[in-house]
Amino acid sequence: AGLRCQLYAPQRALRTSAALRRASEEHRKEPNSQQHFDPHPAEPPPEREAQGPSPSSTGQGGQESEDYESEEQLQHRILTAAMEFVPEHGWTAEAIAEGAKTLGLSPAAAGMFHTDGSELILHFVSQCNTKLTDLLEQEQKLVQLGEAEKKPTDQFLRDAVEARLRMLIPYIEKWPQAVSILLLPHNIPSSLSLLSSMIDDIWHYAGDQSTDFNWYTRRAVLTGIYNTTELVMMQDTSPDFEDTWRFLANRVADAMNMGDAAKQVQSTGAALAQGLMGAAVTISNLTGLNQRR
């Protein structure tokens, strides 16, 4: 028992679990209480393991524990099941309770999560981000295989943000509520980190290789575009959110122009400086300060 474990609840061999089941078994509506293995509860106290969600090898009675899912995986499954009840109940414990019921668990299992629904929202956001990453990965593969054209940056950004925002459409009515919950102080670290890693991914697939200050500006710009478009989308009533996509296209175009404008400003600055120099020389000539003897 010398292993220190950061987790509050130890991950341990899931022996006599009724609902946590083998990862290989697929759709079981009935919780299987016949899978009671003999390990007696009075056996050596559960070891603490500092492992990730999938217990690969455990200290005691390891023969059946390899395939069981962990508590976290079960929680993920409950949250995923809860998603279909969100349009009706919002991001609340009720939705989670309904989700638990579809998995054959008692609705009391919703007590595992916060009552404000934070975990549900964070779970949804992280799932959307994963889907987006998969989508971008697939597109990249197609480009590499030569089956598709490489998109210009602005088109790429537009498509990526649109794809990601479209995932919100089924839940758009309750989305404002979700955004406000994500802004709660105790949620901000997680929601910010999810947002920034998503923006990172998009730029990565857009082919951004910069290592200088541009890295920050690009991230900041895209974050701004994403957030403002999201806000617009929440109030958009046009068919299939056309207004939102148009807004998005304009913002991306602005961002692209900003890059050009910066260069223009630089060259204009240089031209201006030269003009001023010229003017100064002329004036000094006229006033006789530059007299050559």
Added chain:
Amino acid sequence: VHQVFENVAEKYDVMNDSMSLGIHRLWKDILVRKMNPSPGTLLVDVAGGTGDIAFRFINYVRSVRGRQLQQKLKRHQNLSWQEISKSYQEEKTNPLGDSQVVVCDINKEMLKVGKQKAQHLGYSEGLSWVLGNAEELPFDDDKFDVYTIAFGIRNVTRIDLALEEAYRVLKPGGRFLCLEFSHVSNPLLSRLYDLYSFQVIPVLGEVIAGDWKSYQYLVESIRRFPPQEELKAMMEDAGFFKVDYQNLNGGIVAIHSGFKL
């Protein structure tokens, strides 16, 4: 144990109020709020004698149910008169939304007092009173959504057996909640608490209930009870997952929660 509670049954509530200065009500409120039951939940309240938790549960569920029905009405903008009257009827005939609570206690006297209280306060539906031993519950497996035991588990001789029984009668996904006096870690608070417990409480017992010995037994049983971490380990041994505890009032009382997964 049986003897103690037979003597104590009548005056139980009064003693609770005086000993904890009425704070026990808050503790029980916090327990039910933490439970956050939805309508349709089946609760078994073990060692729940006089029904405190049961009544709070019923109140909570009733208000949640009322809110649910209200929201349902709000959502539908064009309801026919038939639908509106149907939903009002639903509220009347099914105010609890099929939630039920079974109060189980080892002591007949406590149950009697509980039933009287229920009648007096007007609770009729959704309540059942069962005589039973926490170490050997007279229920089938996988029956209940939530199992609570408030200030009762320290009176159980074999806590591990009680935990195992709790595990057995809970449905998968069900929750175990235990409200109990526990270990105070803060030394200053601990000293004050000890002083209060050993000097004041037996005296109150004698004055109010005429029974010094029972209340001394009470205070000693609190000291003997395993501290938070140990109870947590025992729960894990019985098979509960996501076991966690919340200290109230610095550890004087703790709520332990675990899930049957």
